[in-house]
Amino acid sequence: MSLKTFDHGIHPSYNKELTNHKKIEKANLPKKVVIPLQQHIGAPCKPLVKKGDAVAEGQKIGEASAFVTSPVHSSISGKVKDIEKLPYPGGGKVLSVIIEGDGTAKEWGNGGIGLDLESLTSETLRNIIKEMGIVGMGGAAFPTHVKLSPPKEKKIDAFILNGCECEPYLTSDHRIMVEEPENVVWGMKALMKAAGVENGFIGIEENKSDAIEALEKVTRGSNIKVMSLETKYPQGAEKMLIKAVVGRKVPVGKLPMDVGVVVNNVGTAVAVYGAVKYSKPLIERVVTISGNGVKEPKNLLVRIGTSFEDVLNQCGGITKHGEREVLNGGPMMGIAQTTLDVPVIKGTSGITVLAGKEIKPSTYQPCIRCGSCVEVCPVNLMPYKLGDLGRLYRLDELKAWGGLVCIECGCCSYTCPSKRPLLHWIRVGKIKVREKEKV
Amino acid sequence: MTGNIVIISMVSMGGIGAALSLFLAYADKKLKVEEDPRIEALLNILPNTNCGGCGRAGCRVFAEALIQGTASVTGCVAGGQDIADSIAKYLGVESVKADRVVAVVLCRGGEKETVKNAVYKGERTCVAANLTGGEKACTYSCLGYADCVEACKFDAMTMNDNGLPVVFYDACVGCWACARACPRDIIEMHPMERKLFNYCRNKDKGAVARKICKVSCIACGLCVKDCAVEGGIEMIDNLAVVNYEKCPQDDQPTKRCPTTCILFGEEEKMTKDAYYSSLPKKAV
Amino acid sequence: MERNDLKSMEDKTIDKLQEKPAQEKQIERLVVSSSPHFLRDENIHKIMHTVVLALLPAMAASVYFFGLRAAGLILVSVVSCLLTEYAVQKLREKPVTMWDGSAIITGILLALTLPPGFPYYAAALGSAFAIGIGKQLFGGLGYNIFNPALLGRAFLMATYPVLTTTWSEPLTKGVKAGVDAVSAATPLALMKFEGKMTSHLDMLFGNVAGSMGETSAIAILIGGLYLRYRGYINWKLPLGYLGSMAVFGGIFWLINPTKYPDPLFHILAGGAMLGAWFMVTDMVTSPVTPLGQWLFVICGGLLAVIIRLFGGLPEGVMYSILLMNAFVPLLDKHTRPKFFGEEM
Amino acid sequence: MANNTLWHEFKKGLWQDIPPFRLVLGTCPTLAVTNSVINGIAMGMATLFVLLCANITVSAIRKIVPGQVRIAAYVVLIALYVTVADMFLAAMFPPISKALGPYVPLIVVNCIILARAEGFAQKNPIMPSVMDALGIGIGFTLSLAVMGLIREIFGFGSILDIKILGDWFEPWIVMILPAGAFFVFGFLVALVNYLSIKQKGKKTETVCH
Amino acid sequence: MNNVVTKMLLVLTVIGAVSGGILAGVFHVADPLIQANREKELKEAIFVVLPEAKDYKLLEKEVDKAKVIAYKGIDAEGKPVGLAFIADGGGFQGNIRVMVGLNIDYLKLKGIKVLEQNETPGLGNRIKETVFEGQFKNLEIKPKVEYIKYRKPEKPNQITAITGATISSDAVVKNINNAVEKVLKNFPQEEVLK
Amino acid sequence: MKLILIFISASLINNFVLTYFLGICPFLGVSNKTEDALNMGLATTFVMTLTAAVTWPIYTYILVKFNVPFLSYVAFIIAIAALVQFVEMYIRKSSPTIYRAMGIYLPLITTNCAVLGLALFMVLREYNYIESIIFGFATGVGFTLAMLMMSGIREELEFADVPEVFQGVSITLIIAGMMALAFMGFAGLIRG
Numbered sequence A: 001m002s003l004k005t006f007d008h009g010i011h012p013s014y015n016k017e018l019t020n021h022k023k024i025e026k027a028n029l030p031k032k033v034v035i036p037l038q039q040h041i042g043a044p045c046k047p048l049v050k051k052g053d054a055v056a057e058g059q060k061i062g063e064a065s066a067f068v069t070s071p072v073h074s075s076i077s078g079k080v081k082d083i084e085k086l087p088y089p090g091g092g093k094v095l096s097v098i099i100e101g102d103g104t105a106k107e108w109g110n111g112g113i114g115l116d117l118e119s120l121t122s123e124t125l126r127n128i129i130k131e132m133g134i135v136g137m138g139g140a141a142f143p144t145h146v147k148l149s150p151p152k153e154k155k156i157d158a159f160i161l162n163g164c165e166c167e168p169y170l171t172s173d174h175r176i177m178v179e180e181p182e183n184v185v186w187g188m189k190a191l192m193k194a195a196g197v198e199n200g201f202i203g204i205e206e207n208k209s210d211a212i213e214a215l216e217k218v219t220r221g222s223n224i225k226v227m228s229l230e231t232k233y234p235q236g237a238e239k240m241l242i243k244a245v246v247g248r249k250v251p252v253g254k255l256p257m258d259v260g261v262v263v264n265n266v267g268t269a270v271a272v273y274g275a276v277k278y279s280k281p282l283i284e285r286v287v288t289i290s291g292n293g294v295k296e297p298k299n300l301l302v303r304i305g306t307s308f309e310d311v312l313n314q315c316g317g318i319t320k321h322g323e324r325e326v327l328n329g330g331p332m333m334g335i336a337q338t339t340l341d342v343p344v345i346k347g348t349s350g351i352t353v354l355a356g357k358e359i360k361p362s363t364y365q366p367c368i369r370c371g372s373c374v375e376v377c378p379v380n381l382m383p384y385k386l387g388d389l390g391r392l393y394r395l396d397e398l399k400a401w402g403g404l405v406c407i408e409c410g411c412c413s414y415t416c417p418s419k420r421p422l423l424h425w426i427r428v429g430k431i432k433v434r435e436k437e438k439v
Numbered sequence B: 001m002t003g004n005i006v007i008i009s010m011v012s013m014g015g016i017g018a019a020l021s022l023f024l025a026y027a028d029k030k031l032k033v034e035e036d037p038r039i040e041a042l043l044n045i046l047p048n049t050n051c052g053g054c055g056r057a058g059c060r061v062f063a064e065a066l067i068q069g070t071a072s073v074t075g076c077v078a079g080g081q082d083i084a085d086s087i088a089k090y091l092g093v094e095s096v097k098a099d100r101v102v103a104v105v106l107c108r109g110g111e112k113e114t115v116k117n118a119v120y121k122g123e124r125t126c127v128a129a130n131l132t133g134g135e136k137a138c139t140y141s142c143l144g145y146a147d148c149v150e151a152c153k154f155d156a157m158t159m160n161d162n163g164l165p166v167v168f169y170d171a172c173v174g175c176w177a178c179a180r181a182c183p184r185d186i187i188e189m190h191p192m193e194r195k196l197f198n199y200c201r202n203k204d205k206g207a208v209a210r211k212i213c214k215v216s217c218i219a220c221g222l223c224v225k226d227c228a229v230e231g232g233i234e235m236i237d238n239l240a241v242v243n244y245e246k247c248p249q250d251d252q253p254t255k256r257c258p259t260t261c262i263l264f265g266e267e268e269k270m271t272k273d274a275y276y277s278s279l280p281k282k283a284v
Numbered sequence C: 001m002e003r004n005d006l007k008s009m010e011d012k013t014i015d016k017l018q019e020k021p022a023q024e025k026q027i028e029r030l031v032v033s034s035s036p037h038f039l040r041d042e043n044i045h046k047i048m049h050t051v052v053l054a055l056l057p058a059m060a061a062s063v064y065f066f067g068l069r070a071a072g073l074i075l076v077s078v079v080s081c082l083l084t085e086y087a088v089q090k091l092r093e094k095p096v097t098m099w100d101g102s103a104i105i106t107g108i109l110l111a112l113t114l115p116p117g118f119p120y121y122a123a124a125l126g127s128a129f130a131i132g133i134g135k136q137l138f139g140g141l142g143y144n145i146f147n148p149a150l151l152g153r154a155f156l157m158a159t160y161p162v163l164t165t166t167w168s169e170p171l172t173k174g175v176k177a178g179v180d181a182v183s184a185a186t187p188l189a190l191m192k193f194e195g196k197m198t199s200h201l202d203m204l205f206g207n208v209a210g211s212m213g214e215t216s217a218i219a220i221l222i223g224g225l226y227l228r229y230r231g232y233i234n235w236k237l238p239l240g241y242l243g244s245m246a247v248f249g250g251i252f253w254l255i256n257p258t259k260y261p262d263p264l265f266h267i268l269a270g271g272a273m274l275g276a277w278f279m280v281t282d283m284v285t286s287p288v289t290p291l292g293q294w295l296f297v298i299c300g301g302l303l304a305v306i307i308r309l310f311g312g313l314p315e316g317v318m319y320s321i322l323l324m325n326a327f328v329p330l331l332d333k334h335t336r337p338k339f340f341g342e343e344m
Numbered sequence D: 001m002a003n004n005t006l007w008h009e010f011k012k013g014l015w016q017d018i019p020p021f022r023l024v025l026g027t028c029p030t031l032a033v034t035n036s037v038i039n040g041i042a043m044g045m046a047t048l049f050v051l052l053c054a055n056i057t058v059s060a061i062r063k064i065v066p067g068q069v070r071i072a073a074y075v076v077l078i079a080l081y082v083t084v085a086d087m088f089l090a091a092m093f094p095p096i097s098k099a100l101g102p103y104v105p106l107i108v109v110n111c112i113i114l115a116r117a118e119g120f121a122q123k124n125p126i127m128p129s130v131m132d133a134l135g136i137g138i139g140f141t142l143s144l145a146v147m148g149l150i151r152e153i154f155g156f157g158s159i160l161d162i163k164i165l166g167d168w169f170e171p172w173i174v175m176i177l178p179a180g181a182f183f184v185f186g187f188l189v190a191l192v193n194y195l196s197i198k199q200k201g202k203k204t205e206t207v208c209h
Numbered sequence E: 001m002n003n004v005v006t007k008m009l010l011v012l013t014v015i016g017a018v019s020g021g022i023l024a025g026v027f028h029v030a031d032p033l034i035q036a037n038r039e040k041e042l043k044e045a046i047f048v049v050l051p052e053a054k055d056y057k058l059l060e061k062e063v064d065k066a067k068v069i070a071y072k073g074i075d076a077e078g079k080p081v082g083l084a085f086i087a088d089g090g091g092f093q094g095n096i097r098v099m100v101g102l103n104i105d106y107l108k109l110k111g112i113k114v115l116e117q118n119e120t121p122g123l124g125n126r127i128k129e130t131v132f133e134g135q136f137k138n139l140e141i142k143p144k145v146e147y148i149k150y151r152k153p154e155k156p157n158q159i160t161a162i163t164g165a166t167i168s169s170d171a172v173v174k175n176i177n178n179a180v181e182k183v184l185k186n187f188p189q190e191e192v193l194k
Numbered sequence F: 001m002k003l004i005l006i007f008i009s010a011s012l013i014n015n016f017v018l019t020y021f022l023g024i025c026p027f028l029g030v031s032n033k034t035e036d037a038l039n040m041g042l043a044t045t046f047v048m049t050l051t052a053a054v055t056w057p058i059y060t061y062i063l064v065k066f067n068v069p070f071l072s073y074v075a076f077i078i079a080i081a082a083l084v085q086f087v088e089m090y091i092r093k094s095s096p097t098i099y100r101a102m103g104i105y106l107p108l109i110t111t112n113c114a115v116l117g118l119a120l121f122m123v124l125r126e127y128n129y130i131e132s133i134i135f136g137f138a139t140g141v142g143f144t145l146a147m148l149m150m151s152g153i154r155e156e157l158e159f160a161d162v163p164e165v166f167q168g169v170s171i172t173l174i175i176a177g178m179m180a181l182a183f184m185g186f187a188g189l190i191r192g
């Protein structure tokens, strides 16, 4: 069978063997959590609690009134110690609620309501998803209920579950699919129902054969099709995945729903499962802790708000010597952290610690126009040019050459033999373009 | 024969000349298109640096706006009062006195004062570094890669040996370029008369701020108390903010500041010559 | 500016903070950079040195056919290239990158395009021009518009037209090395000026008069295929160029087989092989977009054939590549691929 | 005082505003006819003659020519002088006339002349205009001579047709070809830039038109 | 407005007329000199290719609306010594114009002189050199002038091409052949001898 | 056939800019942006074609007829100046968009020696009327081509690290030299 895929892209060394056979473990209950009031794309939440308030696990502590937003919940029970602006793994500082735990934990699975999917309307489902603070767990943390409520004139006819996990090192989605395929499919069905879609696809890179097997077993005979895709970065990027699975191209500047598709991550599906079945808000998630800078790479089920330092300590800590880089996410798309004092958030699919020679050099050579970057760019841009345009702030040209079409996958920087920080320049250029457009 | 040639030449050349001038005169009359000559004239007055300080795409656009009456004669900040007067004179309107504003860098946390918690690898510009948070623990601080200095078209800025930008107020025309270039919004435009500034933008709680920078505002509130006028300085988001509407502009509030982040007077304002003559002479 | 009288408790705390040994703080600092944080294990050094390796068969063939003088010429031009690179970079106070391999390639390729009897001083001059003006004047590696080696060769052609077109027979035809170069004609000149054809087999193995490296098609092919195998050249470029020459040459051949040579002749004769595998493929001076690359090689092949068949000069490969080099910026600009999802 | 300014008008053409290198005017003849010193000088002198005449006439009639036909009138005058120069060369120095070929008539459109007529003589009285023409003209002639010198030495191994480099020298034929002209010109412009930077710490360059 | 038009008219007409006049005057002085120069050049060239000639006569014919020109060389006694004519055609860079002298026996060339050429100095322009021009002295024109490369001529109608400038040599030879053919056709021997 | 040869010869082989050095000033001055170069090239091509169409009759039916060919320089330049001015006015009136794109270049064309050179070569080579027009057009095309190539290269060079003293006119000239080297490949392509 020839595997479906998209054009271009790269084949980095995946380094998944560090964790892909490691069972998901429950992380220790943190003594203190820091819960940022904005963990999603959209409007920030307003705190519903004050300093000194007692909160219960799963209690809603932040809410906002806009449509594109998502509430946040306390991941442990305890007392609100303070509310202040604190470092956020996505960069900058965000108003966050600090909760000191009382050491108790709630059992969600047992004694839950266990709602039956059949009896729920899509309206209610969307409400539950919204109320439980479910956002995309594939990285961008886009509020899931928004994706599920397309305007009337847009007909959605395909739902794709994104199980590609094309980021090197990360295996959290992989483990979820292997360990709880039933829950994944249950959650997926809920999502499909909420979006009113009949046809479901699960896209998985063929290097995760155990996951494919497990899911195929569960979905046999249903309207869900498991698709095995070529192992290639960025197979998991929404537009690439849609191209690979249903063969449609999302037009520039348009959203997946414009071609009748909704894409969600497997983590999201499991979170929806918990939310619908047990009314469990999104308060914990599976995080892969990996990289050559951690002693014992692991997959941990971590409460939102646990500090990186705490999580890393449970994996034997990070290398003490030489250069180290701690990333929220994987090495291709992850964000480097200036401090370990940041919390795990809803979008943290992994913490990657690179050390020593794995860290990229800081010097670069002139572009030799080898064209590798052009060859790998999944959206057909000319990154060498965009890089220069961004670097020199030639913003009109940057736009004309498609700078804003860039999905920031990083393939170009990865492949460049001259080690040119192309994506960094493009980002700078994009920032400047937006600044200019605002004026 | 000779005479003949001379006559032929004269007639034909004169004829061509006459025909040409008639033709051009006719064309000129028929095809004339009016263009406002005032634009050229105004362009001759304007500095033509296209610095964008007027908030428009360039001097020509500004000139057009002047003629349409949608721009103020003092709009060209780079030109200053002289040019404003010339424009006013040309357009035959009353000249207005422009407030001279200069750039003020509101961060004093340079290499010596701040704590660094990261090593930045990447393009050495502020915008690029800001994407990753930069090296300094203070996330409100000057990043020190001189985007503002690059942006200044008037040679009115430089980086000092402490890694902080210095504005030469005698050279600064208040064009906003540096302020726009700074990704951390540290640079503000203030009228020359203002003397009291809180040279810090850190909004962290005092305890945090104190740990990461020697000269940060730690929100201790002493300046607010010491200000002679109620509300002359307000504490907003852990940061003392001077309210220039009310501030009496004296050095009272600075006296007890434990971190010297709030300062009064010309101390922080440099002239170009003063700065360069204060530098240690390099052995040639 | 420190106001000691106002030193407070806070100051002392800060002072303590600052007292921490710098060393320790250094270790604690994390690296931050923008994503991706993970780069391919590939660099310019490696690419360039592989190309040098791929040129070995061609160099060996030239020494085999033309004796040690060939080795001497290669050495002279490589050394001259390296020295020029060093001198210019020193002069400009830029980091010296003479050993990145690109100057070596330029030197080798330039030497391979010269006749075996070419004077050393002239080869040195050509190399200096190639690197000094053809490459460093634009800012060095990556910025040049024209292929430096070919530019050097074109400069030599224009400077010393007689020397650059005085060929000698290969040693294998029984001529002694070092003896005054016996003027011989290259297969192309024979075809053009005397209407004689050379055997394909001789051209394949290199048993013909011509530039040192242009003679043995097979040695070049080995190197070229190796480069292709290592993934450093795009198959479109050499095959497209040779294909285009074959097709356009073939059209004329079909029109008049007695007057015009057959397509295979076009591919094997002169600089076609060396040009196609090592010069058309120079990344710096060829387009990066797929469509641009096609246009580049098709037009290049056409020009080469036209110059060969109708021009005043016997060989057109060099000029065709240089001419197309000048179009590369335009090609790249106007053949931008459609964005993913553009204009659906 | 007056003398001083006149001297200044003259002097500026020799370095400060030296035509082909600094003003980048009159590039075509600079490239085309400088494959030997003698051709360069001849072209320079012809240009000088036309420039002088044109500046004088323009300066004299500047007040009576209406704006709409100014350029046309000046161009006609320039063409007149050029034709005279051309016939003079053809009559007195046929070999040079032949070598310069159509580049003599092209003096008509040599931007130096119109630029000086428009830019200088148009605004100045006769005396300064004369000095300006002399300065610029001589500067131009010198420039062409230098170009010719370099190209002749490398291209033929000779100066003014006298062989100065021995037989060991294999002439660089490229120098007499178009390509060589561009290279030498390019390097001379760079040299002038370099000297200017050294002189003033700043590059001065304006492009024709 | 009208005033301006009149002024324009006046200025341009006057300038035009005056310059026309001046030019005519200069032309009057210069033209004879220029003509004389041309004449002299032509004469010299003819006498180089027809060394015995002391004077010449212009032969002109109109063929297919184009003029064909040849100069009949006459010695001191007024006897025709040969025909001179110009062979013109493309070379490596531009046109090559050669004055060709044909012996009155119509079998051999008496000599040639390159009048104009744009060939590369040091290469093609060596066709100007006497070594090359000299080869055409007493060269047979039947059946055709030919060149060979690298070697000494083997037949009486052959010359050696300049090494590295085959194209220029070839062009000269071709031009001469074409011109000779034309002349032979239009100015038959008997006509000229008359 | 002859027309095609004239076209190829004038546009490629004997490219005015690269082999006759005509029109160097705009070649240096207006070649830093492709769009500008294209507009300048088009405007010049237009004027060149018109020039050929107008000067040929002037030369043949006035100057030659009245036996005053020595007036040709003056007559040609007047014709060119008038043409350019007229074209400018006309475009300005009829299409402001084209005017905005091309207008600023039109005055420059008067002093572009390529245009006068064209008229002179046309006379020198004794082309007939149709040939002259083709020649004028082809020369313009050749000029546009050279401008385009140069502008493409110069746009690329904005990213390059050219030594300061060579920036601007100097490097442009040297590139022109390199282009001339490359164009030598066409030498001898069409003889006669």
Ligand SMILES: Cc1cc2nc3c(=O)[nH]c(=O)nc-3n(C[C@H](O)[C@H](O)[C@H](O)COP(=O)(O)O)c2cc1C
Pocket: A041, A136, A138, A139, A140, A141, A142, A146, A147, A148, A149, A150, A237, A238, A255, A256, A257, A261, A262, A263
């Ligand atoms: C402003 C905005 C509006 C969006 N609206 C929708 C939407 O209506 N429906 C939808 O399916 N996705 C919507 N998206 C989500 C995007 O399609 C995408 O899933 C999201 O940006 C995360 O994708 P990523 O993880 O590939 O970056 C929206 C995104 C943004 C930024």
Ligand SMILES: Cc1cc2nc3c(=O)[nH]c(=O)nc-3n(C[C@H](O)[C@H](O)[C@H](O)COP(=O)(O)O)c2cc1C
Pocket: A135, A136, A137, A138, A139, A140, A141, A142, A162, A163, A164, A165, A166, A167, A234, A235, A236, A237, A238, A239, A263, A264, A265, A266, A268, A333, A407, A408, A409
């Ligand atoms: C370059 C790139 C790579 C991505 N890789 C993955 C991936 O491997 N797995 C994944 O679930 N989402 C990945 N995403 C995010 C998806 O585009 C998309 O946002 C997500 O699947 C939507 O699901 P969610 O809203 O449930 O997170 C990637 C996005 C980008 C831009």
Ligand SMILES: Cc1cc2nc3c(=O)[nH]c(=O)nc-3n(C[C@H](O)[C@H](O)[C@H](O)COP(=O)(O)O)c2cc1C
Pocket: C157, C158, C159, C161, C162, C165, C189, C193, C312, C313, C314, D173, E092, E093, E119, E120, E121, E123, E124, E125, E162, E163, E164, E165, E166, E167, E168, E169, F184
């Ligand atoms: C710069 C240059 C100038 C040339 N000039 C001439 C020339 O003037 N005449 C000519 O016949 N060939 C000229 N050639 C052509 C070559 O020398 C060509 O190889 C030669 O004509 C082939 O003849 P051969 O077989 O005698 O070497 C020139 C080549 C170059 C590169």
Ligand SMILES: Cc1cc2nc3c(=O)[nH]c(=O)nc-3n(C[C@H](O)[C@H](O)[C@H](O)CO)c2cc1C
Pocket: C047, C048, C051, C102, C103, C105, C106, C107, C109, C135, C140, C141, C142, C143, C144, C146, C147, C148, C149, C150, C232, C233, C278, C279, C280, C281, C282, C283, C284, C285
């Ligand atoms: C595949 C390949 C081909 C190359 N071909 C040439 C060449 O033809 N001429 C040359 O000077 N350098 C060549 N180089 C070296 C290098 O790219 C060249 O010097 C740059 O043009 C200098 O900027 C080549 C390099 C590679 C990788």
Ligand code: SF4
Pocket: A376, A377, A378, A379, A380, A381, A382, A383, A386, A405, A406, A407, A408, A409, A410, A411, A412, A413, A422, A423, A426
């Ligand atoms: S340009 Fe953008 S989309 Fe293309 S490879 Fe680079 S980061 Fe990815």
Ligand code: SF4
Pocket: A366, A367, A368, A369, A370, A371, A372, A373, A374, A383, A384, A412, A415, A416, A417, A418, A419, A420, A422, C288
């Ligand atoms: S991969 Fe790097 S060297 Fe190659 S073209 Fe892109 S930017 Fe240039």
Ligand code: SF4
Pocket: B102, B103, B151, B152, B153, B154, B155, B156, B157, B167, B171, B172, B173, B174, B175, B176, B177, B178, B179
């Ligand atoms: S310092 Fe800032 S405001 Fe002042 S002139 Fe420079 S850029 Fe403009």
Ligand code: SF4
Pocket: B105, B126, B141, B142, B143, B144, B145, B146, B147, B148, B149, B165, B181, B182, B183, B184, B185, B186, B187
């Ligand atoms: S731009 Fe802002 S951050 Fe950068 S140096 Fe200037 S003040 Fe500092």
Ligand code: FES
Pocket: D025, D026, D027, D028, D029, D109, D110, D111, D208, F021, F022, F023, F024, F025, F026, F111, F112, F113, F114
């Ligand atoms: S001198 Fe030729 S265009 Fe200026």
